Amino acid sequence: MDLSVRIGSLTLPNPLIAASGCFGYGLEYEQVVDLSTLGAVVSKGLFLKERQGHPPPRIVETPAGMINAIGLQGIGVHRFVKEKLPQLRAHGARTFVNVCGSTLDEYVEVCKVLSQAEGVSAIELNISCPNIKEGGIQFGCSLTGTYEVVSAVRKATHLPVIPKLTPNVTDVASFARASEDAGADAVSLVNTFLAMAIDVETRRPTISNVMGGLSGPAIRPIAVRMVWECYQLVKIPIIGMGGITNARDAIEFMLAGATAVQIGTQNFVDPFVWGKVLAGIEDYMTRHKVERLSDLIGAFDPSPVRGDKPVVGTNL
Protein backbone atom coordinates (compact mmCIF):
# COMPACT_ATOMS: atom_id res chain seq x y z
CA MET A 1 0.00 0.00 0.00
CA ASP A 2 1.40 3.39 -0.97
CA LEU A 3 0.06 6.25 1.14
CA SER A 4 2.58 8.82 -0.07
CA VAL A 5 1.51 12.05 -1.76
CA ARG A 6 3.45 14.76 -3.58
CA ILE A 7 3.11 18.51 -2.96
CA GLY A 8 5.35 20.17 -5.53
CA SER A 9 8.87 18.97 -4.85
CA LEU A 10 7.90 17.42 -1.51
CA THR A 11 6.94 13.83 -0.95
CA LEU A 12 4.96 13.20 2.22
CA PRO A 13 4.71 9.64 3.61
CA ASN A 14 0.97 10.12 4.05
CA PRO A 15 -1.52 12.96 3.46
CA LEU A 16 -2.28 13.79 7.12
CA ILE A 17 -1.07 17.23 8.21
CA ALA A 18 -1.62 18.95 11.56
CA ALA A 19 -3.43 22.26 10.94
CA SER A 20 -2.01 25.58 12.06
CA GLY A 21 -3.07 26.84 15.47
CA CYS A 22 -4.52 23.49 16.52
CA PHE A 23 -1.24 21.72 17.18
CA GLY A 24 0.84 24.41 18.91
CA TYR A 25 4.39 24.29 17.59
CA GLY A 26 4.10 20.51 17.26
CA LEU A 27 6.24 19.89 20.33
CA GLU A 28 3.27 20.24 22.69
CA TYR A 29 2.09 16.90 21.24
CA GLU A 30 5.41 15.03 21.34
CA GLN A 31 4.24 12.80 24.23
CA VAL A 32 1.08 11.85 22.36
CA VAL A 33 2.07 11.51 18.69
CA ASP A 34 5.27 10.42 16.98
CA LEU A 35 5.66 13.58 14.91
CA SER A 36 7.64 11.76 12.20
CA THR A 37 4.57 9.61 11.40
CA LEU A 38 2.53 12.63 10.30
CA GLY A 39 2.66 13.83 6.71
CA ALA A 40 3.66 17.22 8.12
CA VAL A 41 3.11 19.58 11.02
CA VAL A 42 2.05 23.20 10.43
CA SER A 43 3.20 25.68 13.06
CA LYS A 44 1.04 28.31 14.69
CA GLY A 45 0.96 31.51 12.60
CA LEU A 46 4.16 33.55 12.99
CA PHE A 47 4.92 37.22 12.46
CA LEU A 48 8.40 38.72 12.67
CA LYS A 49 7.86 39.67 16.32
CA GLU A 50 6.08 38.07 19.25
CA ARG A 51 2.36 38.79 19.62
CA GLN A 52 0.04 38.57 22.61
CA GLY A 53 -3.15 37.92 20.67
CA HIS A 54 -6.61 38.88 21.92
CA PRO A 55 -7.56 38.85 25.61
CA PRO A 56 -9.65 35.86 26.81
CA PRO A 57 -12.25 34.50 26.41
CA ARG A 58 -10.99 33.53 22.98
CA ILE A 59 -12.88 30.34 22.19
CA VAL A 60 -16.47 29.16 22.48
CA GLU A 61 -18.07 25.83 21.60
CA THR A 62 -20.85 25.86 19.00
CA PRO A 63 -22.98 23.06 17.54
CA ALA A 64 -20.53 20.69 15.79
CA GLY A 65 -17.68 23.15 16.07
CA MET A 66 -16.09 26.11 17.80
CA ILE A 67 -15.46 29.80 17.26
CA ASN A 68 -11.99 31.15 18.02
CA ALA A 69 -10.43 34.57 17.99
CA ILE A 70 -6.95 33.91 19.31
CA GLY A 71 -5.63 36.91 17.40
CA LEU A 72 -2.51 35.12 16.17
CA GLN A 73 -0.68 34.93 19.47
CA GLY A 74 2.81 33.68 18.72
CA ILE A 75 6.49 33.70 19.62
CA GLY A 76 7.69 35.34 16.40
CA VAL A 77 9.82 33.78 13.69
CA HIS A 78 13.23 34.31 15.33
CA ARG A 79 12.33 32.50 18.56
CA PHE A 80 10.65 29.76 16.53
CA VAL A 81 13.80 29.14 14.51
CA LYS A 82 15.97 29.14 17.64
CA GLU A 83 13.77 27.31 20.14
CA LYS A 84 11.37 25.06 18.23
CA LEU A 85 12.85 24.15 14.85
CA PRO A 86 15.86 22.17 16.14
CA GLN A 87 13.58 19.99 18.27
CA LEU A 88 11.12 19.46 15.44
CA ARG A 89 14.06 18.41 13.28
CA ALA A 90 15.25 16.01 15.98
CA HIS A 91 11.79 14.41 15.99
CA GLY A 92 11.97 13.90 12.22
CA ALA A 93 8.93 16.13 11.66
CA ARG A 94 8.32 17.70 8.27
CA THR A 95 7.58 21.26 9.31
CA PHE A 96 5.44 23.72 7.40
CA VAL A 97 5.53 27.22 8.85
CA ASN A 98 2.35 29.31 8.83
CA VAL A 99 3.56 32.81 7.90
CA CYS A 100 1.68 35.99 8.78
CA GLY A 101 2.39 39.63 8.04
CA SER A 102 0.90 43.04 8.65
CA THR A 103 2.49 44.29 5.45
CA LEU A 104 3.81 42.73 2.27
CA ASP A 105 7.36 43.47 3.44
CA GLU A 106 6.77 41.59 6.68
CA TYR A 107 5.60 38.46 4.82
CA VAL A 108 8.74 38.62 2.69
CA GLU A 109 11.00 39.22 5.67
CA VAL A 110 9.58 36.28 7.67
CA CYS A 111 9.98 34.01 4.65
CA LYS A 112 13.60 35.10 4.17
CA VAL A 113 14.38 34.20 7.78
CA LEU A 114 12.78 30.78 7.30
CA SER A 115 14.63 30.17 4.02
CA GLN A 116 17.92 30.45 5.84
CA ALA A 117 16.88 28.15 8.67
CA GLU A 118 17.44 24.41 8.63
CA GLY A 119 14.43 22.13 8.77
CA VAL A 120 11.59 24.07 7.15
CA SER A 121 9.82 21.97 4.50
CA ALA A 122 7.35 24.57 3.23
CA ILE A 123 5.75 27.94 3.85
CA GLU A 124 2.02 28.13 4.38
CA LEU A 125 1.17 31.74 3.68
CA ASN A 126 -1.60 32.85 6.02
CA ILE A 127 -3.58 35.37 4.01
CA SER A 128 -6.82 34.30 5.59
CA CYS A 129 -7.06 34.79 9.35
CA PRO A 130 -10.58 36.19 9.83
CA ASN A 131 -10.13 37.74 13.24
CA ILE A 132 -7.32 40.25 12.97
CA LYS A 133 -7.78 43.50 11.16
CA GLU A 134 -4.36 44.09 9.67
CA GLY A 135 -2.45 41.98 7.16
CA GLY A 136 -3.74 38.57 6.12
CA ILE A 137 -7.33 39.16 5.32
CA GLN A 138 -6.61 42.34 3.37
CA PHE A 139 -4.47 40.32 1.00
CA GLY A 140 -6.60 37.19 1.08
CA CYS A 141 -9.87 38.92 0.16
CA SER A 142 -8.47 40.74 -2.86
CA LEU A 143 -7.34 38.96 -6.02
CA THR A 144 -4.62 41.52 -6.73
CA GLY A 145 -3.54 41.44 -3.08
CA THR A 146 -3.28 37.65 -3.23
CA TYR A 147 -1.32 37.78 -6.47
CA GLU A 148 1.05 40.44 -5.12
CA VAL A 149 1.89 38.78 -1.83
CA VAL A 150 2.33 35.33 -3.35
CA SER A 151 4.59 36.69 -6.14
CA ALA A 152 6.69 38.67 -3.67
CA VAL A 153 7.19 35.65 -1.40
CA ARG A 154 7.80 33.38 -4.40
CA LYS A 155 10.74 35.61 -5.41
CA ALA A 156 12.13 35.70 -1.88
CA THR A 157 12.37 31.96 -1.11
CA HIS A 158 13.34 28.62 -2.62
CA LEU A 159 10.90 26.85 -0.25
CA PRO A 160 7.53 25.58 -1.51
CA VAL A 161 4.94 28.35 -1.08
CA ILE A 162 1.40 27.33 -0.11
CA PRO A 163 -1.07 30.23 0.29
CA LYS A 164 -3.86 29.40 2.74
CA LEU A 165 -7.14 30.67 1.38
CA THR A 166 -10.09 32.17 3.19
CA PRO A 167 -13.59 30.82 2.64
CA ASN A 168 -14.96 34.32 3.39
CA VAL A 169 -15.13 35.25 -0.30
CA THR A 170 -17.72 34.61 -2.99
CA ASP A 171 -15.53 32.65 -5.39
CA VAL A 172 -12.66 30.89 -3.64
CA ALA A 173 -11.49 29.17 -6.84
CA SER A 174 -10.49 32.51 -8.38
CA PHE A 175 -8.16 33.02 -5.39
CA ALA A 176 -6.64 29.60 -6.01
CA ARG A 177 -6.11 30.64 -9.63
CA ALA A 178 -4.51 33.97 -8.61
CA SER A 179 -2.18 32.01 -6.33
CA GLU A 180 -1.27 29.57 -9.09
CA ASP A 181 -0.61 32.42 -11.53
CA ALA A 182 1.67 34.04 -8.95
CA GLY A 183 3.80 30.90 -8.69
CA ALA A 184 2.36 29.06 -5.68
CA ASP A 185 3.34 25.39 -5.39
CA ALA A 186 -0.01 24.43 -3.84
CA VAL A 187 -2.92 26.05 -2.02
CA SER A 188 -4.48 25.09 1.28
CA LEU A 189 -8.09 25.71 2.21
CA VAL A 190 -10.14 26.48 4.17
CA ASN A 191 -9.32 28.78 7.02
CA THR A 192 -12.20 29.49 9.40
CA PHE A 193 -15.55 31.12 8.56
CA LEU A 194 -16.22 34.51 10.11
CA ALA A 195 -18.84 33.92 12.79
CA MET A 196 -20.20 35.14 16.13
CA ALA A 197 -22.19 33.93 19.11
CA ILE A 198 -24.11 35.92 21.75
CA ASP A 199 -24.64 35.00 25.40
CA VAL A 200 -28.38 35.66 25.57
CA GLU A 201 -28.43 35.87 29.39
CA THR A 202 -25.93 38.72 29.52
CA ARG A 203 -26.57 39.99 25.98
CA ARG A 204 -22.82 40.18 25.64
CA PRO A 205 -20.44 38.51 23.15
CA THR A 206 -19.16 35.05 24.10
CA ILE A 207 -15.61 35.98 23.07
CA SER A 208 -13.76 39.20 23.68
CA ASN A 209 -13.21 39.97 20.00
CA VAL A 210 -17.00 39.67 19.38
CA MET A 211 -16.39 37.90 16.05
CA GLY A 212 -14.18 34.90 15.40
CA GLY A 213 -13.58 31.98 13.07
CA LEU A 214 -15.86 28.93 12.94
CA SER A 215 -14.17 25.54 12.55
CA GLY A 216 -15.01 21.88 13.08
CA PRO A 217 -17.54 19.49 11.48
CA ALA A 218 -20.09 22.31 11.06
CA ILE A 219 -18.05 23.71 8.15
CA ARG A 220 -17.06 20.44 6.44
CA PRO A 221 -19.62 20.27 3.62
CA ILE A 222 -18.86 23.87 2.63
CA ALA A 223 -15.12 23.20 2.70
CA VAL A 224 -15.52 20.06 0.57
CA ARG A 225 -17.50 22.08 -1.98
CA MET A 226 -14.77 24.71 -2.07
CA VAL A 227 -12.01 22.13 -2.61
CA TRP A 228 -13.99 20.65 -5.49
CA GLU A 229 -14.42 24.11 -7.05
CA CYS A 230 -10.69 24.80 -6.81
CA TYR A 231 -9.82 21.35 -8.14
CA GLN A 232 -11.71 22.09 -11.33
CA LEU A 233 -9.89 25.39 -11.89
CA VAL A 234 -6.22 24.87 -10.89
CA LYS A 235 -3.53 22.29 -11.59
CA ILE A 236 -1.43 22.81 -8.46
CA PRO A 237 -2.07 20.46 -5.51
CA ILE A 238 -4.76 21.37 -3.00
CA ILE A 239 -4.47 20.74 0.72
CA GLY A 240 -8.01 20.42 2.05
CA MET A 241 -9.33 20.95 5.55
CA GLY A 242 -12.38 21.89 7.55
CA GLY A 243 -14.02 19.62 10.10
CA ILE A 244 -12.14 16.39 9.43
CA THR A 245 -12.68 13.96 12.30
CA ASN A 246 -12.06 10.52 10.79
CA ALA A 247 -10.87 8.57 7.74
CA ARG A 248 -14.18 8.95 5.92
CA ASP A 249 -13.91 12.73 6.13
CA ALA A 250 -10.29 12.72 4.95
CA ILE A 251 -11.15 10.50 1.97
CA GLU A 252 -14.10 12.75 1.10
CA PHE A 253 -11.70 15.70 0.76
CA MET A 254 -9.32 13.64 -1.37
CA LEU A 255 -12.11 12.50 -3.69
CA ALA A 256 -13.10 16.18 -4.07
CA GLY A 257 -9.56 16.93 -5.24
CA ALA A 258 -7.34 17.35 -2.19
CA THR A 259 -3.85 15.86 -2.45
CA ALA A 260 -3.39 16.09 1.31
CA VAL A 261 -5.59 17.05 4.25
CA GLN A 262 -5.18 18.92 7.51
CA ILE A 263 -6.82 18.12 10.81
CA GLY A 264 -7.37 21.01 13.20
CA THR A 265 -10.22 21.23 15.70
CA GLN A 266 -10.46 17.45 16.14
CA ASN A 267 -7.10 17.54 17.98
CA PHE A 268 -8.92 19.24 20.87
CA VAL A 269 -11.50 16.44 20.94
CA ASP A 270 -9.14 13.51 20.45
CA PRO A 271 -5.37 14.02 20.29
CA PHE A 272 -5.04 10.36 19.26
CA VAL A 273 -6.97 11.03 16.06
CA TRP A 274 -3.90 10.52 13.83
CA GLY A 275 -3.41 6.77 14.19
CA LYS A 276 -7.15 6.19 13.88
CA VAL A 277 -7.47 8.16 10.65
CA LEU A 278 -4.42 6.44 9.15
CA ALA A 279 -5.78 2.99 10.07
CA GLY A 280 -9.18 3.94 8.63
CA ILE A 281 -7.59 5.05 5.34
CA GLU A 282 -5.68 1.76 5.10
CA ASP A 283 -8.89 -0.13 5.75
CA TYR A 284 -10.68 1.84 3.01
CA MET A 285 -7.82 1.13 0.59
CA THR A 286 -8.06 -2.60 1.34
CA ARG A 287 -11.84 -2.67 0.95
CA HIS A 288 -11.74 -0.69 -2.29
CA LYS A 289 -8.58 -2.37 -3.63
CA VAL A 290 -6.72 0.94 -3.90
CA GLU A 291 -2.96 0.41 -4.03
CA ARG A 292 -1.86 4.03 -4.33
CA LEU A 293 -3.72 6.55 -2.21
CA SER A 294 -2.90 9.28 -4.72
CA ASP A 295 -5.24 7.52 -7.18
CA LEU A 296 -8.13 8.81 -5.07
CA ILE A 297 -7.28 12.48 -5.64
CA GLY A 298 -10.22 14.01 -7.52
CA ALA A 299 -11.70 10.54 -8.15
CA PHE A 300 -15.15 11.84 -7.25
CA ASP A 301 -17.75 11.06 -9.93
CA PRO A 302 -20.20 13.98 -10.02
CA SER A 303 -22.73 12.24 -12.26
CA PRO A 304 -26.10 11.61 -10.56
CA VAL A 305 -26.53 8.26 -8.86
CA ARG A 306 -28.39 5.91 -11.22
CA GLY A 307 -31.92 5.13 -10.13
CA ASP A 308 -32.27 8.37 -8.22
CA LYS A 309 -35.57 10.05 -8.77
CA PRO A 310 -35.55 13.83 -8.93
CA VAL A 311 -36.78 15.27 -5.65
CA VAL A 312 -39.49 17.80 -6.33
CA GLY A 313 -41.26 20.02 -3.87
CA THR A 314 -39.12 19.33 -0.82
CA ASN A 315 -36.11 21.08 0.56
CA LEU A 316 -34.23 17.84 1.29
Ligand SMILES: Cc1cc2nc3c(=O)[nH]c(=O)nc-3n(C[C@H](O)[C@H](O)[C@H](O)COP(=O)(O)O)c2cc1C
Ligand atom coordinates in the same frame (compact mmCIF):
# COMPACT_ATOMS: atom_id res chain seq x y z
C1 LIG B 1 -7.81 27.69 17.92
C2 LIG B 1 -7.48 27.83 16.45
C3 LIG B 1 -6.35 28.53 16.06
C4 LIG B 1 -6.03 28.65 14.70
N1 LIG B 1 -4.90 29.34 14.34
C5 LIG B 1 -4.56 29.42 13.02
C6 LIG B 1 -3.36 30.07 12.60
O1 LIG B 1 -2.55 30.54 13.41
N2 LIG B 1 -3.10 30.15 11.28
C7 LIG B 1 -3.95 29.61 10.33
O2 LIG B 1 -3.67 29.71 9.13
N3 LIG B 1 -5.08 28.96 10.70
C8 LIG B 1 -5.40 28.86 12.01
N4 LIG B 1 -6.54 28.18 12.37
C9 LIG B 1 -7.39 27.57 11.34
C10 LIG B 1 -7.10 26.07 11.18
O3 LIG B 1 -5.76 25.83 10.83
C11 LIG B 1 -8.04 25.44 10.12
O4 LIG B 1 -7.85 26.10 8.89
C12 LIG B 1 -9.51 25.55 10.50
O5 LIG B 1 -9.69 25.41 11.88
C13 LIG B 1 -10.39 24.52 9.76
O6 LIG B 1 -10.00 23.19 10.05
P1 LIG B 1 -10.67 22.31 11.26
O7 LIG B 1 -12.15 22.42 11.09
O8 LIG B 1 -10.12 20.93 11.07
O9 LIG B 1 -10.21 22.94 12.53
C14 LIG B 1 -6.87 28.06 13.72
C15 LIG B 1 -8.00 27.34 14.13
C16 LIG B 1 -8.32 27.21 15.48
C17 LIG B 1 -9.53 26.41 15.88
